[in-house]
Every structure is written in structure tokens, then in C-alpha cells.
Amino acid sequence: MTLLISNIPCWLIPVLVGVISAILGYFLGRLLGGGEKLTETTANVDVYKNRISKLEADLEACKANKKSTFTGGNSSIATPEVSSLATAPTGVAFDKAAAKAAFGKNIKQDDLTVVEGIGPKIKELFHNHEVTTWAGLADCSIEKCQEVLKSGGKRFEIHKPGTWPEQAKLAASGQWQKLKEWQDNLDGGK
CATH class of the missing domain: 1.20.5 (Single alpha-helices involved in coiled-coils or other helix-helix interfaces)
Structure with a gap:
């Protein structure tokens, strides 16, 4: 037996131990997953x-x-109440052509991503909190906007919604050129 061990080169044992440790480490890492x-x-x-x-x-x-x-x-149906998701009356009808003229692209009515600083994920957060229109966002306080962002987790808390309600108010009232000029001066909605 001692003859067999003495014939193994001395560098081979640490290499074998290292390879076995690497394989075990790899499988343990895969098994336990990443944090x-x-x-x-x-x-x-x-x-x-x-x-x-x-x-x-x-x-x-x-x-x-x-x-x-x-x-x-009786199966007669009473008059349904107005949904909170309905567009709040702003006195101004949505003018798709004016919005396109100001922004140079098609704008969908009540698309919250028109507001500088709001992207698709933040828009989804607002929709989850029943804020689905420009008028609805215009009625939100900055604190309410921050609560909506906090509900999405840490990665959304860095956003600054200080101008979002005012931008939404301009969109809801159809003041597209004024909104575009303001947004050209903003930096990510701030």
C-alpha cells in the first residue's frame, strides 16, 4: 500500500482535492441558489x-x-354608478392631432407615459392603484405618487414625482405645446 502512495506525484493530490472542491462548490451553489x-x-x-x-x-x-x-x-337594474376609472370631465376633448403635432408621435388618450419620468412599469403601478387617467394623476398629491412608487419596491423609490400631477393636468386639459416645452426643460420628470 505504501508503495502505491509513494508512486503518486506530490502535486497530484492538491490538484485532485481542488477539483473535487470546485465540483462540490458548484453543485452546492446551484442547489442553494443565489441570494x-x-x-x-x-x-x-x-x-x-x-x-x-x-x-x-x-x-x-x-x-x-x-x-x-x-x-x-324584481330583476330591474338600477342606474349604475360612475366608475372611478372613468375619465374625469376636464371640459376639453382629447385632440389626437394636436398631441401628435406637439410630440411628433401618436399619443393615446390617458397614456400616463406621456408624463416625463413615467415609464411602462410605473404606469402599471399607478393602474394598480386605480390611477388610469391624466385627470386621475392630476388629482393625486405628490405624497400619493410616492406611496404608489413605494408599493413597487426599492427600485421605484428613487423616482421624483414632484412635477407629475402638474404635467398630467396639462395633458388632461389638452395643453400639448406647453407640456412639451416644459418637458424639454425637465430632467427625468424633475
Whole structure:
């Protein structure tokens, strides 16, 4: 037995130990997963929990509205109440041509991404909080905007919504040229 061990070169044992350790480390790392993925998954879970609780509240409100809509055994339907998601009356109809003339691209009515600093993900956060129109965003306080951003997690808290309600007010009132000129001077919505 000692003859067999003495024939192995002395450098081969550390190399074998290193290779075996590397393989074990690789498989343990794959098995236990990375910490960054876990944090991202936890943030996504929180967003989905918020969505679920909001949807459950909407469902309960809908059920309550459905019960109050029907009168006794009679199946006549009462006048439905105006949804909070409807466009608030601004006295100005949406002029797609004027918006395109100012921005040089097609603008969809009540597209919150027209506001400098709001992208598709932030727009989704506002939609989750029932802010789906320019008029709705114009009625939001800056504190409400910050709450909406906080609901999305750490990566959204860095945004500064200080001008968003005012920008939305200009969009809702159809003041496209004034909005475009203002946005040209803004830096990411600030």
C-alpha cells in the first residue's frame, strides 16, 4: 500500500482535492441558489400580494354593488354608478392631432407615459392603484405618487414625482405645446 502512495506525484493530490472542491462548490451553489434572485422574487411576491388584495377588494365592492343594483325579487337594474376609472370631465376633448403635432408621435388618450419620468412599469403601478387617467394623476398629491412608487419596491423609490400631477393636468386639459416645452426643460420628470 505504501508503495502505491509513494508512486503518486506530490502535486497530484492538491490538484485532485481542488477539483473535487470546485465540483462540490458548484453543485452546492446551484442547489442553494443565489441570494439576489431570492430578493427579486420576494419583491415580486410583494407586488403580486398587493395586486391580489386590491383585486379582492374590487371583487367585494362589485358584489356589494351587484346586490344593491337588484331591487328585491324584481330583476330591474338600477342606474349604475360612475366608475372611478372613468375619465374625469376636464371640459376639453382629447385632440389626437394636436398631441401628435406637439410630440411628433401618436399619443393615446390617458397614456400616463406621456408624463416625463413615467415609464411602462410605473404606469402599471399607478393602474394598480386605480390611477388610469391624466385627470386621475392630476388629482393625486405628490405624497400619493410616492406611496404608489413605494408599493413597487426599492427600485421605484428613487423616482421624483414632484412635477407629475402638474404635467398630467396639462395633458388632461389638452395643453400639448406647453407640456412639451416644459418637458424639454425637465430632467427625468424633475
